[in-house]
Amino acid sequence: MASAILGPLCDGQHSQHDVLHYAHPSLLSLGPLRLETCWWVPLLFAAAGIILGVSHPLLDAWQQERGGQQPRGGADPSWSFVLAAITLFVLQYAASGTLEEPLLRQALPGGLPALDALLLSSGVALWWAFDCSPQGLLMACLTAVAGPAVEVALINGLHAYTYTHPSFLGIPSWIAWVYLAGGPAVGNLGRRVSSSIVAARRERDT
Known part of the structure; x- marks a missing residue:
């Protein structure tokens, strides 16, 4: 549910800054904000949230059985820890839309695009600060591959939307x-929810 709500709000920041536009858009009005989205976007974000939210606790348990490293916030992170991770992720998401145009043709020495450098470094920093586990890094990297792959299919196969400045x-x-x-943001939310469900079951069974 959280991903289904938060995802379109974040995604709307991209359309607001002319980063992408949908073939058949729906407009979401929130006071002075008018965000462009589409009916299937919440469903897609919800599916991604479920996959990430379930996989992280399962991988943590698998690592624990083998004496492996646990995430920085533990298997039962506090709500303040979870909300801090989500807040910084949302800020990074918003920054990607806000900064695309001014940084579009800027590059660092060596040719690395400035926006890529900024978002990659912030993404790694978020993993280090809010996860720092091998399983968390694995899921972050898988997400960084699977997410764009799904977008390629939606854009080139279904022509569902277009980016203004594709690479x-x-x-x-x-x-x-x-x-x-x-x-790490969605993963820690999954850990928090999973821990709450386990605790509620134990309390019910006692």
């Missing part, structure tokens, strides 16, 4: 690092 296959290169940052 390859219809998508911008920096979008992968936004997905990377989403891993």
